[in-house]
Structures are given as C-alpha cells and as structure tokens.
Amino acid sequence: MIMYFLKLNISLILLFCFYKLMFSSDTFFSWRRATLIGMYFIAMLIPGFDCSDWVNNHPGMASMASDYASIILPAVSVTSEKGTVVDWEIVALAIYCMVVSVLLLCFSWQLVSIIRLRNKCQIGYVNGTEVYLLEGNENPFSFFRWIFLNPEKHNRRELDEILMHEQAHCRQLHSIDVLFAELFVVFFWINPFVWLLKREVRLNLEYLADSNVLASGKDSKEYQYHLLGLTYRKNVATISNNFNVLPLKKRIKMMNKKKTKGLVKMKYALYIPLVAMLLVVSNIEMVARSVTEVKNNIATVKTSVEQQRNKKQQQSGEVYTVTEIMPTFRENVNLWLSKKVKYPAAAVKKKEEGRVIIKFIISPTGEVQKPQIIRSVSPSLDKEALRVISSMPKWNPGKQNGKPVAVYYTLPISFKLR
Template sequence: MTPELAYFLKINVAIALFYAFYRLFFYKDTFFHWRRAALLCFFAISLLYPLLNIQGWVKAHEPMVAMADLYATIILPEQTITPQQEPTMNWQELIILFMKIIYWSGVLVLTTRFLVQLGSIIRLHILCPKSTIQGVRVHLLKKEYGPFSFFHWIFIHPQSHTESEIGEIITHEETHARQHHSVDVLISELMCTFCWFNPFIWLMKREVRGNLEYMADHRVLETGHDSKSYQYHLLGLAHHKAAANLSNSFNVLPLKNRIKMMNKRRTKEIGRTKYLMFLPLAALLMIVSNIEMVARTTEKFAKEVMGQATAQVVAPEPEIATLPELPAEEIQKITAPQDKKIKEVSETQSKSVPDSIVFQVVEEMPDFPGGMQALMEYLSKNVKYPAEAHSAGIQGRVIVSFTVKKDGSIADTKIVRSVAPSLDKEAERVISTMPKWKPGKQRGEVVNVKFTVPVMFRLTGPETPKAEEIKQSDLEEVVVVGYGPKEDSTPDAAGVKTDNEETTFKVVETMPKFPGGTKGLMQYLARSIKYPVIAQEKKQQGKVIIQMVIGQDGSISNVKVLRSVSPALDTEAMRVVSNMPKWEPGLQRGQAVAVEYTLPITFRLQ
C-alpha cells in the first residue's frame, strides 16, 4: 500500500466515524452554529490528521510501540523479492487498474457536474437584471424558479410571491449570504467529488445543507415572521424547480425535517459541552494513524536491512540512523551451538536465486557444522603458527573473507587485512580447507553468503594459547578467532575479570540475544535513534562502534565508544544502547554469564 493510498483511506475512515459520532450526539439538538462548526471541523480533521507527525511521542511509550509491532507483524503484508524477474501483469494488478479507472471516471463526472452548475450560476448572474427589493440588491429570475443564493448573489422571481413571502425569502437568503454558507456548500461538494464512493460523505453533505437551512429558518422566525404562514410558504414552494443545485435554495428538501426543527423546543445551554467530546475522537484517530506509520516505517526498515546486500540500506526518514552494510572486521554473528548435519541443497533451490548474487545479510545465516564451538575447535586444531613468523616474533590479526556457497562449500577466499605473508598464507589455507557449512537462507531459499573471519596469531610463550577475543556484533556474519602454534590446543571460552570481580566473557556457548532476535534489535534501533540536529547541520555521518557488557540478568552496563565519529553522534548511540531493554543473557555450560558485546551503528544522511 502506497502512502498516498493509506492517506486516502484514512480520510474516508475518519469521515465514517465522524458521521456516526454526529448522528449519535449532535443530530437532535438546536445548536445550529455549533453544529456548523463541528461539521466543518470534521472535514478539516479528516484531511489533516493523517499528516500530523507524533511518531516521536508514540515511540516513547511502550504500549504504543507494542501496538505498532503487532500491526507490522499481523496486518502489514509480506512482500517477496525475486531477483531478475521480468515484470508481469497479474490479475490483482488488473483489478487495481480497473478500480482506478472507475474511481477517476467518477471524479471526472462529478467535477464536470460541479463546473456546469457553477457556470450556470455565473451565467444567471450575468444575464439576470438587477433590482433592489426591500433594501436588498437581488437578481430577478426570468423564469419561475425557486429562490436561492450563492455567496452575496440573491436570485428571486418576484412575480411568484406575495409581499410578505418576499420578505421571508429576503431574510432567509440574506442569512445565507451574510454568514457565508456557500463556503460550506462548496467544501462538501468537493469532498463528495473526491470521496464519491464513500456513502458517508454524501450523508455528511446532506447534514451540512440541512443545518444551513435550519440556521436560516431560525433567523426568519427570530425577525418576527409568523411560523405557521412561513411553513405553509415552504410547502407551497415544494414544486418549484431549482435553477442550480450548487446554491442555498429557499425550498431545499426535506421540508419535513425543517418544519420539525422549527417547532422543536430549544436545547438547554448545558448541552453545548458535549461538542467537546469529538476532541478525544480526533486525538485517537491521530494516535492510531501514527502507530500505523511507525509500524510501516519499522517494517520497511527491517525489510531493507534483511534484504539483499547489494542494495544499500538508508533511513526511511532523515532523523533515523540506519544499519547499512558493516565492515567484516568489526561485525560478527554468534550463533548457538548446533548439532544438525548439513542438508543437501536441491537443484531447484539453487536455481531460484542466480549464482552471481552474493548476500552479506540474510534471514538465516550460514553455520559451521556443530556451531561456533566446533568452528573454534577446528581452527585451534588446524592453525599452525609458521616457524618463520614465530622466530621473527611476528603476531597480529589476519582478516580472511570467503563465500559460503549454496552447497555449503567455501570459495573466493582472500585476505582483507594482512599481517605478514607467512601468517596470511596459513590463515587462508585453514579457511580454504574447512568442511562444508550449513548454507544461508533468504526467504526460505539457499543463497551465497559472504563471510569474514579474523584469525589472531599471538605469541604467548610456553603456555598453550587459547581461542579468545571474539567480538559479537552479530548483525551480519559469524566471526571467530583461532590461535595457537600447537595442534593439541583445546579452546575454551575466554573470560576476564571486571572491577567488581564478575567474570566477563567475550565468547560463550550461547551468546546473548536481544528480545525478538536480530529483527527485534533492528526494529528497536529504527524507532529509537534520532539523528542529532547539530550533526545534520554539520553534515556529520559515519559509524559509531559501541561496546557494552550484557550482565547475567540481561541488563546493559559499561557502555563506551570504541570508535568515535562526533560527540553528538557518539552521545546518541550511547543513549540508545543504554536504554535498551534487558537481553536474554549468554550461557556458558548452562549458566548465565556476563558477556562483552560490540555493536556498530551507522549514521547516514539521506
């Protein structure tokens, strides 16, 4: 659904609700001027409330955010993307096209009708002779049409009325002219033109026209004219043909309602307070509209981030920071241990997405057989510290990138960050000889996924080196580090002591998880991050790397900036991370432990 269509549907929903509200509370009272104001407010609010942006307020209240997430999950349709698919016209598109043709045909017919009626009034204004009757300037109709007015133009056929009847007509039409009732008529006509398929807009138009006549009738009786003779006069004009419908006609139907309203007892003044009741309804409509916009924005953001890596992800609004493609050396995806065997990929799945497309972010990331712990063990047992580098005291981190193919095989291995030729060669050798992985999936189909693994070579003296220093920016890729010149080195989770003696791990068997997983984390960032105004003015953008500790209870602590961009962006990134809800804590040997986590957040100006 496009934003324009959503806006249009919201207008029509509001009109239906306001009409029901009007009939329930205002229909039978005699506060005609208040009713006029309420009807005009209904039109104005229906047009404006979808445009009022209070998304910031909605995002600041958890119940509203929960409703937005529920709307995005249940109501918004899923859209699938098939790469390199030729555009085709299906039956749904044909139905939509047919409905558009019908709608615009109706608009064209009603617009033509509106212009014809307006032209007929202008023509009468030009052709009819002018005269002054009872001190009022009027246009003299040449045929026996019913009297009417349009703004300050009053049209009457004097020969059809007695002197007293002319006085009633002049008073009636002067009320229309003096109070600018033609504005209400034009607004209701235009609303009917563009919302003609909505039956409630026609009912609302009838209420507008009827209320204007109630006001004019009330004014006639206030000036001293006899009520009974005036009502007989109206009945006598019922058979008169109207010269134009786009006007305030003296004998507009239904006369029965007008006569009943003239004889009705005046409503007590205290009843005016009920006109304030529509304000909560207007506020509710605005809140619901913004919840829908927040849900649509969040869903769009999540779909873009979960989409193809070849398409850059940008914020749906200028003030929201995005999570675009992340450098391999800084991002990792840590998954829970998995003991499932690699499944064979059918040829039909392999052909669904072209081999030329390589993803960096997919819904289901590839996994090493046995999970992260198995990958650590593999690297620890297979990485051999080159004698040349060992004797020369060379150490450091080698970054290796590769592609996990659809069948789980490793291809396109290359060095992203070099330390020394001997270490580079060893790291590339170990990665190239890895067994087949469980392939990644995007929308249920196996795809090629690019991966990056940093391998740390560190001289640790006579001790058996351990696997350590795995960072956890688990948004795109699995990143693990293998160390050690000895083949029999056994990996274990690396932990350090914090100031409060709580062991903080950098890698554990089951890594911490944001409520709702990766998608939930992206949705939280999409609705929480506000692009600082000062950073927008200075055109500051870039990647802020945040480090934090996720405690045993899932709480966030020790938030700090590892890579700074600017004070404003650093502060905003730290604020959002610090306000995160509790995570599912990491587990080591079945016990919850504190885990150090790294999260890159990219601010990009659109």
C-alpha cells in the same frame, strides 16, 4: 498515498457517526456548522500528523504497534486466471479518476450555469435589496452575495420571508460550506458517508437561515406553509442555497423543537478525546512499519550488560526476530510475487485455495535461506509458495548495532480461485 486516502475516509466515517449520535438533534446550529466543516479539516490532517515519537515513548502504545506489525502481515493474493497479469490497482485508480473527472465537470457546469443566469437576469430591488429577477417558476435561491427570485410569484409577506432567509445565507457566507462539501464529494465520491455529510451540511445551513427568519418575529406556522407551497418548484443548481430544500419534514420539526439548554454545549468538548484517539490509531500503523525503532527506544533504559549480550549474539551468528533495521525487499514485494507465483493446475482442479504462510531467514548478505511452511493449505500450493520464496533475489539485510545480521521474516501468500 493509498494509506493517506484510507485513513482520511475512515476518520471521516468515525467523526460523522459521532456527530449523528451526539449533536444532530440539538439547536446549536452555529456550533454544528463549525463542527461539520471542522470534520473535513480534521479528517485531512489526521493522516499526515506525525505523533509517532509520543507512541514510541509510551510502552503500551509501542506494544500495540509491535502486535500490529506481527499480526497484520502484507499478504499477496494469487488467482487462478491465466495469461497476462493485470495490475488491478492501476485499473481501479483509472476508474476512480474517471468518475472524479465526470463529477468535477458537472460541478463546473453548475458554476457556469449560475454565472450565465446572473448575466442573463435583470437587476431589480425588493425592499431595498438588490436581486436578480427570475422569469420562470424557479425556486428562489442565493449564491454568495447574489439573490435570485421572481417577485411576481410571491406576495409581500412571502417576499419578506424569502429575503430574510437568503440574506442570512449571504451574510454568513454559507456558499463556502456548500462548495467545500461538493468538492469533497467530487474527490472522495466512493465513500457513502461523504454524501451523507454533504446532506447534513446543507440541511444545517437551512436550519440556520430558518432560525434567522423566525428570530425576526415571523409567524412560524405561516412560514412553514409558505415552504410547503414551494415544494414542487424547480431548483436551478444544487450548489446554490435554495429557499426550499428537502427534506421539509426535518426543517419543520426543527423549527418546532424546543431550544436546547446552553449547558449542553459542553458535550462538544467530547470531540477532543475522539480526535486524540484517531491521531494515536493513525500513527500505530506508521510506528508498526518501524517497530524496531520502538524496540530501540525501549532499549535505551537497558543496562550495559544487555548491550554486551546483543554483541555476543551478533558474533555467534544467531538469527534475530527483531533488529534495529529490519530487512527490506529491493522492489515492490507484492508486485514481484504477483508476477512470479503461478496457480498450480492440480490445485485448480481440486478447487484448493487458502493462505500459505512461510517463514524464512534473510542472511547478512541478503539471501533468502531455509524457507519453511508455518501454515499449510495443500501440498501443491505449499510447494508453489516455497518455490517462489526460494527464487527471490537478494534483500537489503537487517542490521543490529550497525552491522548486517540474519533475521527471520514471515510472509503470507493467498491463493484464491475466481
């Protein structure tokens, strides 16, 4: 679940940065709308899309997965703090869920506020369009098919512009985009790019509505002055489509921008290789966790002589570096080590910290044998790391050709002073 969350947020960051670089200055507002909403769905689908078979069948990709497995090792961090071990993952998850709950409550309250306002307002008609009549000095806004405004605060020409603008929001169902962006912020609030993406979605919807008004023949300068005149009015809710949404400077600049040539739409095809790249990168980690399967796929093209050599290695008791099924710890190895490793007092006194890497053998029966330091930090930290590794319970042994074999395993332990 954590890996899915991480991949989703990284994908969203890369997609958004690519959008800002390539598409945020053109005038293809409908295309941009589809791209922005598509980014949400792509980010959600990429972590769960399995193309590991394709990666396995391409030696170059398989090599990258193998390198990932050997270099990016699962590290356990040990601190000098005494007392009960705190599971910081659970604490972080609890805080995260609390913020989600608060944001979801605020989101729900805004929905309720709009519904209550709709039930409170009288229904009127402006130029034959049904509207809900506001009594105060609030900004005109719409939510799905509901349009809210105070006709007494605007002249006839301004009412025409407001209605065209809000009818465009209603007709094109812009509230769906807004709600989707808001909900994404609720559940992925920790990612700052989610907030930037929400703002981009809202702004592009205003570009679409503004374009609809100007396409009807309304004077551009007069319409812009009208927007400026509503700058300091109150907005009822952020999840509604408000007639006057800041930053006005960007909207006015976009209104005065020359239309982008249609041929430039071709650049939207660049998203295809980007998405393909994200899919491959996402699956590299998945393949790396089963790197022996990659080796097994490559081994299908080997001769029968090589297969016989593997059997001889097994019979002779040779220690393998990579096997078809790698050894696995029977518990959560990181959690087990965090409970067992104690920061040596001598190391605390000398302010020693660093990353000790230990190599050891998992025997055919699962015992940890011959642990040795391959990256040292200090005698006291090295000694503690060796002590804990030597005291580990049995593992599930590695297997080659269906039989348990001895396998080398490397594990890092990070010591860090608070």
